[in-house]
Structure formats: structure tokens, C-alpha cells
Amino acid sequence: MRDSDTAYKGADDGRGDHGEVRGDVLATPDLVAVDGVVPKGGAQPVHDRIGGVSLGRPLVYALQNPAHRRATADADREFLVCFPFDLEELPDGRRYEQVTLTVHLADGMHALSLDPAPGTVAADGTEISVFGLGRQRLRWTFRAPGRGGALRPDGRWAQAVVRMPASSTDVSGRVSLSTTTVQPVLGGALRRRAAQTPYDTPFRIRAVEVWTAVTPLTHPGVFPGAWALATYVDEMPESGEREPDDDRLPPGLRRLCLAVDIEKYSARDNADMVWLQRVLLRALRAACERVGVVWEHCGRQAQGDGYLLVLEPDVDETRVVPGLLAGLAAGLAAANKRSVGANSIAGKESSGGNLASVRMRASLHQGIVHEADSGYAGSAVVALFRVLDSDPVRRILAESPDTDLVAAFSDTLYQDLVDTGYEGLSAVGFQKVEIEIAAKNFTAVAWVRAMRSASEG
Structure with missing residues (x-):
């Protein structure tokens, strides 16, 4: 030894x-x-x-x-x-x-x-x-x-x-x-x-x-960790015990929410999935640190190929939102630069459309959020993910090969932050999209922009 x-x-x-x-x-x-x-x-x-x-x-x-x-x-x-x-x-x-x-x-x-x-x-x-x-x-x-x-x-x-x-x-x-x-x-x-x-x-x-873990480990070869990621587990009471009778609604607070999702995650192999989850968490944590947001004070919910971040109430959105997006873009650019260098050493080709690149969609919205028994609940969270997973947002990322991140703002957040001209949130580059998901009876207006790190201009 x-x-x-x-x-x-x-x-x-x-x-x-x-x-x-x-x-x-x-x-x-x-x-x-x-x-x-x-x-x-x-x-x-x-x-x-x-x-x-x-x-x-x-x-x-x-x-x-x-x-x-x-x-x-x-x-x-x-x-x-x-x-x-x-x-x-x-x-x-x-x-x-x-x-x-x-x-x-x-x-x-x-x-x-x-x-x-x-x-x-x-x-x-x-x-x-x-x-x-x-x-x-x-x-x-x-x-x-x-x-x-x-x-x-x-x-x-x-x-x-x-x-x-x-x-x-x-x-x-x-x-x-x-x-x-x-x-x-x-x-x-x-x-x-x-x-x-x-x-x-x-x-x-x-x-x-x-x-x-939310599911038993029933077969080998499961990619690391992602199958087990969960913040909450629905535990049944022991025999003879009763669950506490508490039907009170958890406190509802107005929160700024950020959701992110990795493009083409399921097309990766196991090692790539591990690397992608690590890049996602590092980029999010670094972005929070950049604007003084305390990671441990945020509500956090892992989604495997994505993540939900519920920020503390009363954050300065005019400063935090542009800082978070700039930090995420910088983190992705740095990770992709390292990946290109590693592929070059290994003699592999890489291109903007290659799976070697880490690309993400982000969605931002604010509204009343409840911390429920199995995650974060509220119409704001539902709308956040409906926009994040929508075809228009996916299409804009696919049509923007020169960027690693596109961000979708809810209409109300856009009106509050971008229309008023706060620093770091120019309206230039935003596209207004109409989102309609008939099966979910959901319609919304979102504003989407391709984000670039400061080094890219």
C-alpha cells in the first residue's frame, strides 16, 4: 500500500x-x-x-x-x-x-x-x-x-x-x-x-x-446512474402503519424556473451518457455560481437527459437570467472544445452535426410552484416543459448548427425582461413562435433565441 x-x-x-x-x-x-x-x-x-x-x-x-x-x-x-x-x-x-x-x-x-x-x-x-x-x-x-x-x-x-x-x-x-x-x-x-x-x-x-433508486436493478448493462436518478421515492408505509392524514396544499411561491434538455441523448452510448450528464451538471452549477445563485438553495430535479432548476423566491431576474444563459453557453462551448481536442488526438472526425457536440434546449418561465410529494408541481412547471419539448424549439436548435444552446422564454417573461431592454437581454435574434399541442389542449407563445458564449461574440 x-x-x-x-x-x-x-x-x-x-x-x-x-x-x-x-x-x-x-x-x-x-x-x-x-x-x-x-x-x-x-x-x-x-x-x-x-x-x-x-x-x-x-x-x-x-x-x-x-x-x-x-x-x-x-x-x-x-x-x-x-x-x-x-x-x-x-x-x-x-x-x-x-x-x-x-x-x-x-x-x-x-x-x-x-x-x-x-x-x-x-x-x-x-x-x-x-x-x-x-x-x-x-x-x-x-x-x-x-x-x-x-x-x-x-x-x-x-x-x-x-x-x-x-x-x-x-x-x-x-x-x-x-x-x-x-x-x-x-x-x-x-x-x-x-x-x-x-x-x-x-x-x-x-x-x-x-x-x-426508483426501480430495481433487473439486468446488467444499464447506463450509469440515469435509471436511478430521483429526488423523491413513493414509499408505502410498513404493515400496520398509517400514512399521516395531511391534505393541506403545500405552500405556493412565485418562482423562476429553468429547464434544460440534451439534444439526441438517447442516440449516445453509455460512456457518452455519463459524460453528458456530467457536462450538464457542471455547466448548471458553474452558471449558478457565476451569478451568485446558491445551488443548495435551489429546487432541483434530475430528468436523466435534462434538469429542472427552481430558483429561490425573489431573485433578481434582470441579472440572474442573462447570467445563467451566458454561463450555460460558456460551459457548453468549453466542453465541446475539449471534446473536439480529444477526438483529434484519437484520430476521429468531428463536425457541427456530429454526436460529439453537446447541444441543449433551455426553457424559462415564472409562476406559482408547489413543492409536492414527488417533485415540483404547478401549471408553470407544466408549461415550462411543454415549451421545452415543443417542435418549434427543437426545430430552431436543429436549424442552428453554429450554436450549442437555444433558450425559449415564456411570453410573460419575455415582456418583463427583454422588451424593457435590460442589460444582456437584447431583443435581437429572438423569434416569436406559436406552440400548439392539441393532444394536451395546450397553446402558448414563446420567444426563442440561439445563445452563444462571450468568446463567440
């Missing part, structure tokens, strides 16, 4: 003063060459930095196993644990040939299933070998296809169904990573370098931070 405790203290790991995880990044350690130089005289070895890795905060979902639905307090529990990570892009024609993710689960835990499974070959030809079924130590190795192949550095993941004893209070363990990189040299030869993270990164997900 490496001395993880000593090495960890000085690491840029995204943790606070008390070790708690912040955001969706667990740690960002360097990848140090295994063949580093050892000086004479007993001095410390020279650490040759090959690259870096961003280890995502593990996503943990409590499984609803029908056989254990009424399990007693001393019964073991099962969790789906997903480990996402992004590798740093390499310069000078270097590429990743092999990557190994190793997970050491805490004492008493072991893996019931692993995904990707042993012997998996991904759609792009990546070969994956797996070790650790029924064990505490898990390992996934990803190998690039063929002699000249390269592994895409971002959007990688591995997951396991883990059994945990009832005595444990959290899902915890350690994560490390190693790589083999290749660099062309004179004469057509290849120089290979092995590297690894210099310490094991600990993780601990407390019970209060665990998502609850």
Missing part, C-alpha cells in the same frame, strides 16, 4: 477543511511516471509528471431489491456505486493506450456485480478487462483498440453493485489510477511511459447523501 494519508494532505482534492467533498470532483491528482529519476545520495526521487486525472465524486444509489424491501435493521444493504473520471488531455501527439482504475472498498464490503463486465468490448473497440467480483478490491482496465488506437480521455466510468453490512454508516473506500501513454518519436518508433496517481484518494458517501 502507498502512504495515502501522508500524500493526501497536500493534494488538490476538492475537499473542505473537514474533509467533506465539494461539488462533483473528488480529487485531481497528478499522474507521475513510474520510471522517475532517483538522484544519488538518498535524495527524494524526481517526480516526472505525465498528466493528470479528475476523479469524480462517486455516485451512490440505494437499490430497491424486492427481496429485501422489508429487510430488518440488521440486514445487509446493496448499493450501486458509479466511479466517473476524466483524464487530462495530452499534448505533443501523446495518447493514452491503457488506463486502469482500482477501487479498494472499506472492510466488510464486496462487489456483487461489475459494469463494464469482464470481457466487454465498447462500441469504439476499447477492450475492458475486469477483476474483483465478490471481492473488496476492484479493478477495471481499458485498452485502446489496435496498434494506433487511443483512449478518449473524458467521460469514463466504472460501476459496481456493492453489498454493505448493516453496521456500516457510509459507503467508503479508496480510488487510484494508472496509465500507459504512447508518444511517437523519430523513425516511427513509439515511446511508452507508465504512470500512476502517487496516492490513494479516499472517498466517503454518507447515508444522507445517497440517492434512492
Whole structure:
């Protein structure tokens, strides 16, 4: 074992003063060459930095196993644990040939299933070998296809169904990573370098931070996390218990709502879906931070390929709305720039209409919203999603290949913000569209505009 405790203290790991995880990044350690130089005289070895890795905060979902639905307090529990990570892009024609993710689960835990499974070959030809079924130590190795192949550095993941004893209070363990990189040299030869993270990164997900799965895990190969994402679960009372008789209407507050949806999400493979969800969350959180909106104070509801954000009452809409949209556009532009660079290194072609691009629709509306038992309720939320999913909004995004984001304003929000000429909300570029969904008896007017990041003008 490496001395993880000593090495960890000085690491840029995204943790606070008390070790708690912040955001969706667990740690960002360097990848140090295994063949580093050892000086004479007993001095410390020279650490040759090959690259870096961003280890995502593990996503943990409590499984609803029908056989254990009424399990007693001393019964073991099962969790789906997903480990996402992004590798740093390499310069000078270097590429990743092999990557190994190793997970050491805490004492008493072991893996019931692993995904990707042993012997998996991904759609792009990546070969994956797996070790650790029924064990505490898990390992996934990803190998690039063929002699000249390269592994895409971002959007990688591995997951396991883990059994945990009832005595444990959290899902915890350690994560490390190693790589083999290749660099062309004179004469057509290849120089290979092995590297690894210099310490094991600990993780601990407390019970209060665990998502609850809305459906049982009935078959392997389910793409990570999205099937389990839910903020609420409809739990039936135990036998002999009665649900509390409370038919009072939850408070209704006027809230600004933002909904986003990823274009062509279902056409992606599993790895892309993980990457897209990560891009979506990072872009939303960064956009909120940009305008001083506290993420934890917002109502949030995951939709798999989309997200609902219900902002705090009484936010300054004249400042927050343009800031959120500018932040989202900038986040998408940055993610797509990284994706194009990664595809270029791997020798893949990319274009504006390629699935490599992350493109989104956004819808904004304000109105009375109730925080109900299974999500956010109110005619404002219904109208928000009807506009977001409407044919005119989808068509405008499809007809705007030079942008990553189109935003649809409800008519009332447009009149309040855009018609009055607030800074950052020029009426130039908006299209007025009539939306009619006969099957839902829904009609509305919306104003749609293709958004661009500041760097695009």
C-alpha cells in the first residue's frame, strides 16, 4: 500500500477543511511516471509528471431489491456505486493506450456485480478487462483498440453493485489510477511511459447523501446512474402503519424556473451518457455560481437527459437570467472544445452535426410552484416543459448548427425582461413562435433565441 494519508494532505482534492467533498470532483491528482529519476545520495526521487486525472465524486444509489424491501435493521444493504473520471488531455501527439482504475472498498464490503463486465468490448473497440467480483478490491482496465488506437480521455466510468453490512454508516473506500501513454518519436518508433496517481484518494458517501433508486436493478448493462436518478421515492408505509392524514396544499411561491434538455441523448452510448450528464451538471452549477445563485438553495430535479432548476423566491431576474444563459453557453462551448481536442488526438472526425457536440434546449418561465410529494408541481412547471419539448424549439436548435444552446422564454417573461431592454437581454435574434399541442389542449407563445458564449461574440 502507498502512504495515502501522508500524500493526501497536500493534494488538490476538492475537499473542505473537514474533509467533506465539494461539488462533483473528488480529487485531481497528478499522474507521475513510474520510471522517475532517483538522484544519488538518498535524495527524494524526481517526480516526472505525465498528466493528470479528475476523479469524480462517486455516485451512490440505494437499490430497491424486492427481496429485501422489508429487510430488518440488521440486514445487509446493496448499493450501486458509479466511479466517473476524466483524464487530462495530452499534448505533443501523446495518447493514452491503457488506463486502469482500482477501487479498494472499506472492510466488510464486496462487489456483487461489475459494469463494464469482464470481457466487454465498447462500441469504439476499447477492450475492458475486469477483476474483483465478490471481492473488496476492484479493478477495471481499458485498452485502446489496435496498434494506433487511443483512449478518449473524458467521460469514463466504472460501476459496481456493492453489498454493505448493516453496521456500516457510509459507503467508503479508496480510488487510484494508472496509465500507459504512447508518444511517437523519430523513425516511427513509439515511446511508452507508465504512470500512476502517487496516492490513494479516499472517498466517503454518507447515508444522507445517497440517492434512492426508483426501480430495481433487473439486468446488467444499464447506463450509469440515469435509471436511478430521483429526488423523491413513493414509499408505502410498513404493515400496520398509517400514512399521516395531511391534505393541506403545500405552500405556493412565485418562482423562476429553468429547464434544460440534451439534444439526441438517447442516440449516445453509455460512456457518452455519463459524460453528458456530467457536462450538464457542471455547466448548471458553474452558471449558478457565476451569478451568485446558491445551488443548495435551489429546487432541483434530475430528468436523466435534462434538469429542472427552481430558483429561490425573489431573485433578481434582470441579472440572474442573462447570467445563467451566458454561463450555460460558456460551459457548453468549453466542453465541446475539449471534446473536439480529444477526438483529434484519437484520430476521429468531428463536425457541427456530429454526436460529439453537446447541444441543449433551455426553457424559462415564472409562476406559482408547489413543492409536492414527488417533485415540483404547478401549471408553470407544466408549461415550462411543454415549451421545452415543443417542435418549434427543437426545430430552431436543429436549424442552428453554429450554436450549442437555444433558450425559449415564456411570453410573460419575455415582456418583463427583454422588451424593457435590460442589460444582456437584447431583443435581437429572438423569434416569436406559436406552440400548439392539441393532444394536451395546450397553446402558448414563446420567444426563442440561439445563445452563444462571450468568446463567440
